[in-house]
Amino acid sequence: MASIQLKNIVKKYGKGKHELQVIHGVNADIADREFIVIVGPSGCGKSTLLRMVAGLEEISGGEIWIGDRVVNKLEPAERDIAMVFQNYALYPHMSVFDNMAYGLKIKKMPIEEIKQRVDKAAGILELGHLLDRKPRQLSGGQRQRVAMGRAIVRQPQVFLFDEPLSNLDAKLRAQTRLEIQKLHRELGITSLFVTHDQVEAMTLAQRMIVMNAGVMEQFGTPEEVYHRPATTFVASFIGSPPMNLLMNAPGARPRSVMGVRPEHLDIGTEGWSLQVETTELLGAERLIYGRLGTEQVIVRSEENQAVPEPGSIIRVKPREDRVHWFDAATRKRM
Structure with a gap:
């Protein structure tokens, strides 16, 4: 397990007059075993931030610490992380067991240890009876659990989730949210979870980072973010229906917005x-x-x-x- 520190993280594309900055000096201290949700609308930079932690995007400025190491220059495989994607990324010709075991086989881990890890993960995710099936024989929710199982068997320091529930229907999303909460309670692995869905953010997060146009608008518990929003953006984005923001209500203060x-x-x-x-x-x-x-x-x-x-x-x-x-x-x- 490990803490994560984001120190003045900047991301830019292009150079000179074509330069575009998409992440603007994000700072966050994430404790060991915390479950953090990064939430915001499309194009706000949340997935870019996650991909920089994963090592899939270069960092233009600042430092990312995982545990006691600065990982800016490390390859993804050297960061001791595991990532779960929106599209599952399962091998269609392999069984559930082989999909979950594939990364361990590449590392030439002894077969007995591979079997122990896969069996343990399958037990946690209730996949034991599906280990011989191919992905095409599974539901969307079961495929997502296989993708999570593949991450679990690696026993990483950090889990990264990139909108893993987006392809599921409403009922499966609710069920899978509960499974992710249970998984975190049992394993206690530091986790970063990206979503555009504020319901997912509010229900899953111990603390949440609210992003807007590459800026971290607020970092706090769901209760803090909901009851004491730091900006009008947070007030309007978190909560369904959103907060009423009024300039001309009776009793409104000059040069202020009532929420x-x-x-x-x-x-x-x-x-x-x-x-x-x-x-x-x-x-x-x-x-x-x-x-x-x-x-x-x-x-x-x-x-x-x-x-x-x-x-x-x-x-x-x-x-x-x-x-x-x-x-x-x-x-x-x-």
């Missing part, structure tokens, strides 16, 4: 006058979309509350202790 989450707006007889546009039923709760002047506001209401008609006016009041303030110029938390 309030939909569940922290109470429907009653006083407060803002909100013109209802539409509503959405989401099982045990309902979302109400409305207009406050020119700005859209989303309110989360309980299933048993009266359903307002589109075009009607309702009164909503923000809970004072749950209001967030951001600087209108810097977009940072005040």
